[in-house]
Amino acid sequence: MVANVALITGAGSGLGYQTTLELNKRGWHTVVAIRNLSVRAAEVAELKSQLQSAELFSVLDLDLSNLHSVKKCAADFLALGLPLNALVLNAGVAGQHGETAQGFELAFGVNHLGHFLLTELLIEKLCQTDNARIVTVASRAHRHASSGIDWNDVQRPTRSIFGIQEYAQSKLANIWFSNHLSRRLMGTGVSTYALHPGVIRTGIWRHAPKWTKPLLSIRPMIDVQDGTKTTLHCILDAPQIETGLYYADSSVTKAAPIAYSLEDAAKLWSKSQYFCRAYL
Numbered sequence: 001m002v003a004n005v006a007l008i009t010g011a012g013s014g015l016g017y018q019t020t021l022e023l024n025k026r027g028w029h030t031v032v033a034i035r036n037l038s039v040r041a042a043e044v045a046e047l048k049s050q051l052q053s054a055e056l057f058s059v060l061d062l063d064l065s066n067l068h069s070v071k072k073c074a075a076d077f078l079a080l081g082l083p084l085n086a087l088v089l090n091a092g093v094a095g096q097h098g099e100t101a102q103g104f105e106l107a108f109g110v111n112h113l114g115h116f117l118l119t120e121l122l123i124e125k126l127c128q129t130d131n132a133r134i135v136t137v138a139s140r141a142h143r144h145a146s147s148g149i150d151w152n153d154v155q156r157p158t159r160s161i162f163g164i165q166e167y168a169q170s171k172l173a174n175i176w177f178s179n180h181l182s183r184r185l186m187g188t189g190v191s192t193y194a195l196h197p198g199v200i201r202t203g204i205w206r207h208a209p210k211w212t213k214p215l216l217s218i219r220p221m222i223d224v225q226d227g228t229k230t231t232l233h234c235i236l237d238a239p240q241i242e243t244g245l246y247y248a249d250s251s252v253t254k255a256a257p258i259a260y261s262l263e264d265a266a267k268l269w270s271k272s273q274y275f276c277r278a279y280l
């Protein structure tokens with residue numbers, strides 16, 4: 001029997017790592033996309049050693065902060081000659097300051113734009129695979145972006161002190177992206193899901209200023225295994241009819257009102273296409 005195939009971004013740690021183990025345990029071929037692969041042989045070997053079926057495993061280099069790398073990763077995936085049942089857009093940065101290789105704000109560039117380009121370059125492959133899914137790990141932090149995305153902010157380095165505003169905008173972008181994509185893919189058999197995984201004990205805020213750490217750590221947190229439940233639900237069980245919706249606790253849930261703006265979602269789409277035009 002041919003195994004289902006998932007491509008998982010940010011699989012070197014946290015939720016991506018655990019999602020890889022869980023899918024592999026269920027007989028999926030897991031293709032993991034990890035940045036700076038050339039210096040991470042030991043981590044990849046460690047991940048491989050934890051898998052139930054090490055033969056159902058491939059690894060690709062992907063730096064979402066560089067659109068060249070995204071394009072190369074998509075080409076490398078296609079060269080594997082595998083189907084693509086689930087594209088899991090999981091990688092993310094929070095509380096980190098900077099800009100991408102092409103000059104976009106770091107959280108917007110990594111969390112949204114790199115994933116946007118990866119999806120666009122793999123869309124044909126997804127459409128060729130029966131009932132394929134695109135699962136985007138967003139966050140309830142999108143609620144902090146209640147006025148939407150500041151289009152000037154996304155084209156310059158991170159400006160806010162904590163990076164929370166930029167993170168929130170990038171996570172709102174994740175929800176708009178997933179929702180708009182579901183409408184573009186109507187009739188293709190490909191469905192899309194965005195989700196909040198919970199507040200989970202991972203290193204996602206490790207780059208936030210040191211003095212914010214005590215504040216961040218007083219939030220009640222769940223462990224990584226529980227943190228993958230909603231992602232797995234969207235990959236394995238969520239009804240196709242629920243395409244384009246936002247999930248938490250393995251059920252459809254309400255996002256912030258701004259997340260339902262079809263006009264803003266369409267604007268994000270056309271801006272993203274413009275930003276990525278040299279790579280499409």
Ligand SMILES: NC(=O)c1ccc[n+]([C@@H]2O[C@H](COP(=O)([O-])OP(=O)(O)OC[C@H]3O[C@@H](n4cnc5c(N)ncnc54)[C@H](OP(=O)(O)O)[C@@H]3O)[C@@H](O)[C@H]2O)c1
Pocket residue numbers: 009010011012013014015016034035062063064065066090091092093094110137138139140196197198199200201202203204205
């Ligand atoms: N933890 C939570 O409470 C929480 C809550 C809501 C949403 N989320 C979302 O869950 C997702 C997974 O985060 P996590 O909690 O598992 O944190 P994590 O352990 O820090 O995982 C994030 C992953 O993204 C990768 N990544 C960062 N920048 C990248 C880049 N430029 N190119 C490629 N990969 C890159 C990281 O790789 P490196 O190892 O190379 O840094 C890491 O493997 C994120 O999208 C996050 O926003 C998390």
